Amino acid sequence: MSLTMFQPPGNLAEMSADSRTSWDARVRDLFDVSAQMFLSFYNPVGVDVEQRSHRITWPAAPGRLLSTRMSAEQRWAIADADRNEQDEYCEWSLARDNDGKIQRVTFTSEVPDYFDHLLHADEALLLELYGQMSGRVVPIDALRAHGGNVFVGASEFNSSTDGPIVHLSQRNNNLRAAITLTAEATILREIDGQLLSHPQTLVLCGRLGDERRHSDPQIGAAVNGLVAAGADVSLADPPGLYLDGIVTGGLETPDGTDPQEFWHVERGDADHVVRAVFEVPGELGYKVGDITIAGRPINFGAQLAERVHVRVEALSKKSFSAPMDPLPCVA
Amino acid sequence: MADELLADETCRVFSKLSQPQEPGVQRFIVGEDRSPRLMTTAEIAQDLSDPFAALLLLNGVFPSTAQELLDALDAATGEGDRLREQRSFMLGEGSQLPVREVDTDSTNRGLRFLIARGGGNDGPDLIISASHPFEGLVELMAWDMVHQGFNFYRTLGDGGRWVWAGNSRHALQQPTRGKGPFESHPSGNLIMKELKFPWVHWHSFKVHISAAVFEEADVPREHQWFLDKSGAETCETDVVMPSIVRWTNVRFERVLSGAVTIDPVLLIEHVVTCPTVNLASSGTESAAAKLGSSIDLPPGFFVDADAMEAVGLPEPPAFAVPGEMYASSLETFGFHMTDGSFSQPGDTHFAFVVPERAFEDIEVLRQAIARGVISPRLAAALLMVDFPNPVFSRKRAKLLASVPSVPASDPDGLSEAIAASILAASEESPDGTPERDFAARWNLGDDGWRESFSLELNDYYTAVESRLGSQQGFNDFVRLAESRRHHVRDLPIFESRLLFPETNLDRQDLVMSPNGTVTEAAG
Numbered sequence: 001m002s003l004t005m006f007q008p009p010g011n012l013a014e015m016s017a018d019s020r021t022s023w024d025a026r027v028r029d030l031f032d033v034s035a036q037m038f039l040s041f042y043n044p045v046g047v048d049v050e051q052r053s054h055r056i057t058w059p060a061a062p063g064r065l066l067s068t069r070m071s072a073e074q075r076w077a078i079a080d081a082d083r084n085e086q087d088e089y090c091e092w093s094l095a096r097d098n099d100g101k102i103q104r105v106t107f108t109s110e111v112p113d114y115f116d117h118l119l120h121a122d123e124a125l126l127l128e129l130y131g132q133m134s135g136r137v138v139p140i141d142a143l144r145a146h147g148g149n150v151f152v153g154a155s156e157f158n159s160s161t162d163g164p165i166v167h168l169s170q171r172n173n174n175l176r177a178a179i180t181l182t183a184e185a186t187i188l189r190e191i192d193g194q195l196l197s198h199p200q201t202l203v204l205c206g207r208l209g210d211e212r213r214h215s216d217p218q219i220g221a222a223v224n225g226l227v228a229a230g231a232d233v234s235l236a237d238p239p240g241l242y243l244d245g246i247v248t249g250g251l252e253t254p255d256g257t258d259p260q261e262f263w264h265v266e267r268g269d270a271d272h273v274v275r276a277v278f279e280v281p282g283e284l285g286y287k288v289g290d291i292t293i294a295g296r297p298i299n300f301g302a303q304l305a306e307r308v309h310v311r312v313e314a315l316s317k318k319s320f321s322a323p324m325d326p327l328p329c330v331a
Numbered sequence: 332m333a334d335e336l337l338a339d340e341t342c343r344v345f346s347k348l349s350q351p352q353e354p355g356v357q358r359f360i361v362g363e364d365r366s367p368r369l370m371t372t373a374e375i376a377q378d379l380s381d382p383f384a385a386l387l388l389l390n391g392v393f394p395s396t397a398q399e400l401l402d403a404l405d406a407a408t409g410e411g412d413r414l415r416e417q418r419s420f421m422l423g424e425g426s427q428l429p430v431r432e433v434d435t436d437s438t439n440r441g442l443r444f445l446i447a448r449g450g451g452n453d454g455p456d457l458i459i460s461a462s463h464p465f466e467g468l469v470e471l472m473a474w475d476m477v478h479q480g481f482n483f484y485r486t487l488g489d490g491g492r493w494v495w496a497g498n499s500r501h502a503l504q505q506p507t508r509g510k511g512p513f514e515s516h517p518s519g520n521l522i523m524k525e526l527k528f529p530w531v532h533w534h535s536f537k538v539h540i541s542a543a544v545f546e547e548a549d550v551p552r553e554h555q556w557f558l559d560k561s562g563a564e565t566c567e568t569d570v571v572m573p574s575i576v577r578w579t580n581v582r583f584e585r586v587l588s589g590a591v592t593i594d595p596v597l598l599i600e601h602v603v604t605c606p607t608v609n610l611a612s613s614g615t616e617s618a619a620a621k622l623g624s625s626i627d628l629p630p631g632f633f634v635d636a637d638a639m640e641a642v643g644l645p646e647p648p649a650f651a652v653p654g655e656m657y658a659s660s661l662e663t664f665g666f667h668m669t670d671g672s673f674s675q676p677g678d679t680h681f682a683f684v685v686p687e688r689a690f691e692d693i694e695v696l697r698q699a700i701a702r703g704v705i706s707p708r709l710a711a712a713l714l715m716v717d718f719p720n721p722v723f724s725r726k727r728a729k730l731l732a733s734v735p736s737v738p739a740s741d742p743d744g745l746s747e748a749i750a751a752s753i754l755a756a757s758e759e760s761p762d763g764t765p766e767r768d769f770a771a772r773w774n775l776g777d778d779g780w781r782e783s784f785s786l787e788l789n790d791y792y793t794a795v796e797s798r799l800g801s802q803q804g805f806n807d808f809v810r811l812a813e814s815r816r817h818h819v820r821d822l823p824i825f826e827s828r829l830l831f832p833e834t835n836l837d838r839q840d841l842v843m844s845p846n847g848t849v850t851e852a853a854g
Contacts, residue, residue: 059564063614066528066614068651069627072640199616200615200616204624211615212614217537225539225541247565247569249565249568249570250452250453250568250573258451258452329622
């Protein structure tokens, strides 16, 4: 059965029918614009031929910081301290107790595009969601600028690293960027007649983002590889970035409880998680900061972010266009 | 035949064994046994308490292939049993070489899978290594719930012939130390050489191993192991590190419970020598250098960064060189990848692969300090001897000869006793010897060592940074890297020439100095 309309990220069911319709129209526009520019990228709505899905995953902790080879504690501290450093389509915020021990880490991959849409489509729902997730009463004026038309994603209610977090706010962490990157990655590239396939090299050659991030090279190489194999590429419905679980091997809890039990999904369906919390239930009598990884207590959210995976889901279908010639690197 | 087997105490001895006549499990612990012999059911029950033995061997099930083993485990366990939880990983020294670029008859790319079954947060219960699901050698490590440690198994030919080659504990005791499988697993641990980011040679989120490494008709291409494989990042955090921590925990718990005495030599060996190494590399693709990307350099090349962190000393800053400088060195030294029949210019997929201290040594050091077995001061004073050479330091290794060989019953006073023994040796040593170096460092006292060592390290880091500012300086480090790779080529973990690039440099034994210069090793 072919896709008839785009669903909201995470298959969230909180929007009215009208708002869902306008969300679909908004996302179609994003796909259509890219499909017009890039021959091997398509809008999956209405496509009725066989398509395959491809899960592309990467760790949530910033690859840029890892590649600098600074010490682990240095990079964890930097990542924890500034949401602008959290540029892998996942951001997090910590809650610490009075002794500075971590009580809870909240991870989000919710795209700001969705909240931007609500500003125009359903202001009441926008404020309700902001109220729920920030725990504060949020005035609408704090979320809009320029006479009310422009959504402010990184407001005081959503820019903290040790307080409320509502959705992604780093400038590259949005749905539009993910769709654009996927579309641009469909261009095959060559150097001296050699077709490129390696992730960082492709990113550098095609100017697909930052080669030191985890996400850009990963998405770029996977999409490019599909096109090289004769496919057209898109993103699966519901388009979005998803939290793909947490790896807890090596985490030691004081009472032997399996730390997987501390990962709680707060928003999104089971296969499309957009918000999750890592927190020890109060009755166990200890906190996240009492858990160790290889003997080292969890003092940073980034220690967990290294174990949280983020996912985007590409779609492919057999291409009926003539194979494109690879292009040289972007000057 | 038995004499020939006795003469070969390496892990290669297993390939010399003839296939046993009947399916079953043979016991052949090199160093203890003269030759393999079929284990009785009673012996299996007594000696082996891992899931492979308990669920299969004891029930007369002797699988012929890796997939048969996994199927047999599924048949022997119920719905929801953790032994049914499977993760597969893939690696190969030639895993970035698609079939169209190599003659697979003459070039062995070392493609193989690691399959982990079961286990909680302390690692899997079974770890299988095989290159094909339905044929060839199968190696298996299985956690023993009663005796603790891993049992090491492998197939001998086909048709369900297995050999039990020992338990992790055999790696640490005579007459089996360093023999058979413990030649390449010197501490009885699971080995993942390329343990850390970016896991060169492994499938990971950083670089995939694509289906192009297989011919269309190759069975593994469409097998679940390949299609559902996880990245090396998960193997590191969910399989290998927890497994190493698990066995190290057992070692220390035995010591601290009084079940076994502390062998100071065995302990300090992890600090001053490198029974094995891990391989680190730049996080940047070698090919990216030509497109202007700078090349970050692995900190463990310059100093024992993880060990310094474990004792609270300053870690190095981020060292990197411009892409052009790195590319120029590839040209100058004729870097190429070859296995003898295949050859292509350039470096490994990720740039600058070098040995660094193995995680298993770091974990022993970390636990020894955390559990109060040795003091940070002793560890730091040992590590600072010849600190610019974090691996293969003959100077630091020489200290082991002065460590008391008498077992200690408890850790109280152990650090002081070890230090006193080296200090005594230093009195009879001339200036410039490692014993004298250690003595000077130890004598800084409880209050003085940290500041003094930190200053020394920071001066060294400044010197390295300065040398990285010139092509000549970087080229010296490239020569040093090649010298260290030559050491690895002598180790049993070196199984393929494609592990490293080759160069036009003659073999030299080079060392780094505290001023950041590279010289020939003395003597």
